[in-house]
Structures are given as C-alpha cells and as structure tokens.
Amino acid sequence: MTTSGPPERTRLWSRRETREVFILWAVLTVLLVIFSMTVPDALMGVQASNTMTAVERTFTILSVAASPVAALVWAIALYSLVRWRRNGDWTPADEDGAPIRGNRGAVALWIGGSSALCLFILILGLAALQVASSPSENPRIAPAQARNPLVVDVTGEQWVWTFTYPQADVQTDQLYLPVNRAVVFKVTSDDVIHSFWVVQMGIKVDANPGETTTTQTYPNRIGVYDVRCAELCGLLHADMETTAHVVKQPQFTAWLKANQTRSK
C-alpha cells in the first residue's frame, strides 16, 4: 500500500520518464514522418490524373498528421516495457503501481489534441471532396476545358466493360482518353453491381443496374493504365479488367474516327 517515488504534486515536466518519453516520441515521430513522406507515394505509383495527385497528397498529409499520435502511444508502450517491467512474477507482497486515477490536464490535452486533428483532417477532406466531385472548380484546369468535358458512358456486365462515346458514336472495350481534357464517366450496369475503377487515376464508382452514377477526372499523363472491377460480381470477377490509354488529342481524334468507321 505504500508507493515510493516523489509526491504526485511534482510537476510533470520535471519527471525523468516525461523527458525520456518525450525524446522517444520525438524520434519515433521523425521516423514515422519520413516513412509517411516516402512509402505511400512509392507504393501508389504513377499519378495519371490530377485526382490521383490529390489522393497521394492527402494520403501523405494524413500520414504525417497521424505520425505524432501513433508515435506517442508507441513511445509510452515501449518505454513502459523497458523501464517499468517487473522482473519475474507478481507476488502478493509486491508493491503496486502509483494510484493515478486520472489527470484532468492529460485528459483535456488528449481530447483537445485529437479534436484539433480531427477538425484538421475533416476540413482537408471536405476541401478535397469539393475538388474531386467537380473538377471544374480545380484552379489548375482551364475553365473552358472544364466546361466541355469528354463524356464516356461506361457499362459493366458480367464480366466486361463497354465504353461508349456518345459525342462521337463509338463503342469499345478499351478506354481511350485524350490527355489534358476533363472527362466525365457515366456508369451503369446491365446485370449485377460492378465497380468502375481506373487505378492510376484514383477514381472509382459503382455500376448499378437501373441507375447511372457519375465520376470525373482530368487525365494529365500519357500512358497505359489499368481498369478493374472493384466489386465482387460473380464467377469471373477477377478477369473483369481492361486498359485505359491516355493519348495526345490528335491521336485520340484519329482513333475515334477509325473506330467510327469500323462500327458502321
């Protein structure tokens, strides 16, 4: 029933463990921030649209913001294992730990800190959502461009994607897009629910039977990308994938023309 050590009234900062945990926390935070700034970008790969650029940026910012929180919990856990671990088993004669039943300051600081972080990620997310759901409000896109997006009708059926270009009367099973032009996908399904996902462009929306859903982006990098189905849609779900080609505008026009003739 007796507890050794200085009285509880001692200021928190003057305690040895506070300072040591602080140092450990700072080190872990730095390590986690370095991890956050390098690994996610590397894993998520090429950014084929401004949407994906925003996605990777948000991922990094959230990781950096979460780093001090994770570091604090892990620092205290690690420190307690090293410093306060008991040697051998407990026996009834052993002393108990300090009877700390709470600390208003710590609770207030914790809740205040987590609320502030929560508010921060919320504002960040809402702003990003605003841009993602209407690329025309993205300052990096020319207004004229945004007003005249390319429209692609996407239809999922077990287990193929069909892309229709209503402005040009073309239908294909591979997606062709001109670079640096806003594009709007109108997605629907003929049977079950599929999910239209252009991986490197960071966009995804479900294809629902009887409904049309919309997603949009602004491809800004020439290349060949992956289109996958992200909703289990039956037997050959894993095979429901195709490619998205982002090409220069003249090539795109030529491709449209070539396919128009072929389909007629």
Place this chain on the structure above:
Amino acid sequence: MSTVDTAETQRAAQPPAGGLMRRLNMGTGILAGIVFAFIGHWVATSMISANPDEAPSGVQVASQVHIITMAGWAIGFMAGLGAFAGPLRWVLGNDITHADEMFLAGKDQGVGRYFRFTTDHKVVGIQYLVLTMTMLGVGGTMAMLIRTNLITSNSGFLGPQTYNSLVGLHGLTMILATIIMVTGPFGNFIVPIMIGARDMAFPRLNALSLWLLVAMLPVLYSAAFMGGIPTGWTGYTPLADQGPGGVDAYLMAIILFAISTAVSGMNITTTVLSMRARGMTWNRIPIFVYGVVASVALAIPAFPMFMTAEVLLGVDRGLGGTFYVASGGGQPWLYQNLFWLMGHPEVYVIVLPAIAALMELTAVFARKPLFSFNAAVLSIAGIVGLSVMVWAHHMFTSGWATALNGSFMLTTELISIPTGGLFLVIVGTIWRGRIWTTLPMMSTYAMLWNFIIGGVTGIYLSDVPLDYALHGSMFVTAHFHYTLMGAGLTGAIGALAYWFPKMTGRMLDKTLGFVSFWLVQIGFNVTFLGMFMVGMEGQPRRVVHYDSVFATGNFISTMGAYVIGVGMLVLLYAVVSSWRQGELAPMNPWGAKTLEWTVPNPIPLENFPVMPVVTEDAYGYGKPVVAQPEPEPVPVGANVDSGTGLHGDAVGEEVTRSSSSSADRGTT
C-alpha cells in the same frame, strides 16, 4: 429470481427423474432436426408441385424448398433439444419445478450437461467458448486455403467458383465468430460473477441463444454443398438474387444468428441492469461489463436490420419479390443500407468488448487503477452513439446519396475522438505501472500496436476522395483485419488467457502461450502489412488471380498467414492440453480485485455462497484514494475473499481496503 428463493414455495415434489425433458440432449436434437428437415422438404416439394399452373421459376422453387427445409431443421433441432420444454410446460399449466430447474441448470451432472439445454451461465459460457474456437478454426482453415491460392499470381490451386465461395464463407464465419467471441464466452461466464449475480436474468434464454447458434452451423455450412456463397460475406444484391442455393443457407443462417443475438443481447443487458450485487453502483461496475453491455446493446438495434435485409432477400428469391431487383422497381441500395446499418455498429460490437477486456486486465497487470474510469465509460458511450450514424461510409463509391458523403465523413472521423479516449485510458494505466508481462498483458501491447495501424488506416478510408481510390481494394481488407483481428481477436485471446484459470480451474501453459503469441502477432503483421502494400498498388479484393505486379506483396502475405496458422495451432494445443492437465489454478492467480476472483475453483452452481456487498470499485491498487468516509463493517466486501475455495491460497489485501484513511485522498 434465483431458484433458491422458490424452493420454499413449490408444491409437492415431482418425481425427481420424470419427464421427457430429462432425456433430451444434443443427440435427440439432431435426430429431431433431421426428421423435421425431411418433413419440411417433403411438405415444400409436394406443396409446390401441387400447383403446376402457378409454378414459379426454378430458382424460386429451389429457394422455397431450401428455406423450408432449413427452417424445419432449426425448429426440429431446438424442439428435440428441449428448448421449448419450459414454455410448453407453462402452456400446459404444469410449471417447471425447482427440481426441474436444478436439472436444467446442470446440477450434479457430469460432462453431459455441456450437451444439453443447460441454463447455468458458466456452462453456457464454456459452450460459447468451444463454439467460437471451432468457428475460428474453420474460418482460419479457409483463410489458409485462400492465402495458398494467392501465393502466386495465377496458382490455379482453386477455381473461381470455389474461391469466391471460400471468400464468402471465410468472411461470414469469421464475422459471426468474432461477434460472439468475447460477449459469448466471457460475457456469459464472467459478467454475472463480476457483478455479483447468481445467474443471468433469463437463464433459459441464455441457453436458447447458444443453441440457436449450434442450429445455425449446419445451415451455414450446407451452403458449401449448394453452390457456396459466391457473393462475399456482404451478400450484395442483385448478385445474391442470382446466386445458387448457398445464398438461401446464408440468409437462413443470418436469421438464426440475428435471433440468437437479440435474445442474448436482451439477456445480458437485463442481467447487468437488474442483477447487480448490493453496492455495485454504476461507478463501481468493472469496465469490462461496460464493454460487454455496450456491445450487446448495440447489437439489439443492429442485427434486426440484417435480419430484415435477409428476410427481404428471401422474399425476392423464394417468392419472386423485387425489393432489390431494379427491373422490378426494387433498389439494390436498399440492401446495402440495411446491411451497413448493421455492418458498422457490428464492427464495434466486435471490438468494444475486446478492448474493454484489455482495459480490465491492464489495470491488473500494471497494478494500477484504471486511468480515468469516466473517460473510459464516456469513450465507449461515444463510440456506441456515433457508430450508428456512420454506416454509409461503406457506400461512398456506391453512388447512393453522394451529397451525404461529406456528412458521413464527418461522423466517421468524429469516432476517432472517443477511440483516442480508449487509447488514453490504456496508455494512462500503463504509465508508471509495475508491468507484469503475462500473455494477457502482452495482448494489450499487441493491441496498442495493431489498433493504431487499424485506426489510422481507417482515417484514410473515411476521407472520401481517398476512399474513391482505395475502396474495394486489398487496402480495405488489411484495414479491417487490423481492427477485427489485430485489436478484436488479440483482445479475445488476452481475455481467454486472463480468465482461463477461472473458467477451467487450471493455468494456461505459459511457454506455449508466449510462443503462440509471438508467432501470431509477427505472422499477423507480416500478412497484413503485405496486404496494405498490394492494396495501395491497386489489387482489388476477392480476386482469384491477380496481376503479376502484386506478386511480392501477396507472397509475403501468404508466408505471414502460414505463420499465423502455426501460431494458432500452438495456441489450440496450449488451450487443450492446459485444460486437460494444466497446473491447478489458485483462486486468484493474478491478484485481481474484481468479484469473479473471490469465488472458489471450481465455481459452485450459484457462484456465491454468501451474496457479496460491494463497497468500492475494483481498481483499488496502490494507495487507496477512494476511501470510505467512515469505515463500516462489511460482511463480504467486493474485493475481500469470500468462502473457502478448493485452492484457498488466494491473495487478500483486505486489511486496508475499506478502512483507508481520508488522509490518503487528494494525491492525484
């Protein structure tokens, strides 16, 4: 009311060995279940074929036959088991006698009571434990098959049909098992003793909830012989509408499970509300009880949603309804909404009691009071409140009500505040503790590691634009395994190791426990960090083969999964061998202060020879800071050892407990 109270008022004694009820057990249940299933099958087939003019489509016929057959099995099994004996006797005006109640409680029966409709909460707790471990074993085996198939990009180990079915069955088995894994075994066995009750409020409903799950298992796994559940555990329509007979098994299993959960939830909630010992005020109830009540109370509104969703699906499949069929004016988003109205609270149904168990045992093994009991309770309450308002974050990409995405992002991210509160409580309890690194305590540390990762990755997914990129990918799979397995299952294993001595009377083998702990935790992190990797690279969930760019991450995941598998086998061996011939446990091996450690091993039928009176909470470690104003004589204190146990070498610190001077106060 306890059965002892009615002993004086009963009428003339009934013949002690009489009654059909006493001859019923699991065997007669299975027999009656099979008979009823055949009757149901015959009725269904003959009824439908009698109406050739109005013959519905082939899918509908098959679906009707499946559902009626399975309902026949469930009703027959429960009847043959004796589940309806009580109500039946009551209807016949021939109420259950005291002797009957004692029989139902399993008095003086050997192992046989574990195979009967036994009402003793301790028997039900053990039955739940075995059931949960069985289900986790089945689900784990399926996980091994899934990971084996994914070892290379196109291994061909499983065909797409088998693979999709396994994914659905694995998911459903694990979700159902993890929902019951803490509140079932420990909520039934430990909670009544923890609050100083002699049994649950409704002992027969308690047995009913358990045996409904047993009845559910053959229904669920019959899916494997009827085309499987190729829809994933979510059973999204219209894929489920066109699915094979396995989907009928899926929906019947969910209906049985939902009834069981409702019964169990009401029972546990009522028990805690009304059966607490004298002096067990709300601020003295151990935090684990709060976690269990939060879990089961949350399940009460959640699971009826699931059941409704599946009843409507049954109508669609069996009776040609169009609730979810767009061409018939139905709406697949309706299913998704009903499903996730259950599906997100369900996550906390799983995680809350596990984390509450870890909080409980962290105080014991840090030898410190819980850091800010109020923050712990408020955090649990906050999570419960918010968790029913976040369901549509599972539907950000579905296209349903995109205007609401921002609001659901708000409610989802708000959950991080009370969740942070849980971390604060545990970290604060560890702070300056005297850490005794037993297996339960190690589980707390593992949870601190895993749940931070699970929580932070949850924040990414709550961010709508990020979710547009990550939804439906392996990233999501890794995220929820980090929460449900990394926090939930780790907590359940911690709870098992912690309460093992009380539940079995023997100590869990320490060495084997540590070996399995490290294998499982290392394997777990390898598996799911690899899965985060392929998810961020763009691998969709639930694919039988994948692009070769994901090969490295998948190989890592599979290797990790095998390590988990070995670790779980070691744990299983440790549990079985320790249960059979482990070292006998003292009454209170951990020096804990909650009431369950004041009853002897083995625990007598009605737990407490003398009803306890509680004078303070269970966290009076170190200097007692919550002192009574005046020392009062206490017959049997909350933390004072009562009775004489078989292994009466329990620790007692009763001397200073209620007589601590007020001079010790104010030290925080």
